[in-house]
Amino acid sequence: MNAAEREFTAYTGSEALEHIVYSASEIADRVARMGADIAAAYPRDADVLLLGLLKGSFVFLGDLVRQIRRPLQVDFLVASSYGKGTKSSGIVELLYDPRAPMAGRHIIIVEDIVDSGTTLNQLCGGIAARDPASLEICALLHKRIAPDLEWEPRWVGFDAPNEFLVGYGLDQAEDFRHLPFIASLRT
Numbered sequence: 001m002n003a004a005e006r007e008f009t010a011y012t013g014s015e016a017l018e019h020i021v022y023s024a025s026e027i028a029d030r031v032a033r034m035g036a037d038i039a040a041a042y043p044r045d046a047d048v049l050l051l052g053l054l055k056g057s058f059v060f061l062g063d064l065v066r067q068i069r070r071p072l073q074v075d076f077l078v079a080s081s082y083g084k085g086t087k088s089s090g091i092v093e094l095l096y097d098p099r100a101p102m103a104g105r106h107i108i109i110v111e112d113i114v115d116s117g118t119t120l121n122q123l124c125g126g127i128a129a130r131d132p133a134s135l136e137i138c139a140l141l142h143k144r145i146a147p148d149l150e151w152e153p154r155w156v157g158f159d160a161p162n163e164f165l166v167g168y169g170l171d172q173a174e175d176f177r178h179l180p181f182i183a184s185l186r187t
């Protein structure tokens, strides 16, 4: 067993040989650059609100906001489309709607991964209808396979392989969200 496999097994308890796609340090370096890019994109007095799309973005959001050296506020969207399966059901359920006002504010939706694009396509229209000053998307991972993505992320961490990815917030049937790295799961 090599070092990567030992680290995986420590978190999962599984002997399954999984492939680490992005290490914790690779992610940290990229998130730091994304935070600097976002900070530089808005005037100092802009009213910026980050909306973390839960549950998957919870680790990314926590790391990202600490790399954005400018005033901002944070709220959440809770949506789910995958249930316990590994394929999107195509129906995105909004389980929590943020209370924060959005009119006239600069909104950034923070997403862990853009896969089929269903989640963003179904949620962004509703946010745009609340009359924000601007609406942008920041995604850690983008598979670039969404056939009709209506809302393209302005900031992307990595162009990700078309594999089932877990860790750093991403789950498979609620497991593996706590891995500090991103790994490919055999399905």
Ligand code: PRP
Binding pocket: 053, 054, 055, 056, 057, 079, 080, 081, 082, 083, 088, 111, 112, 113, 114, 115, 116, 117, 118, 119, 120, 170, 171
């Ligand atoms: C996953 C992931 C993204 C979305 C991406 O969320 O966290 O939000 O799917 O897939 P898509 O581009 O095909 O829509 P999920 O619905 O599994 O909920 P979760 O965030 O609670 O894991």
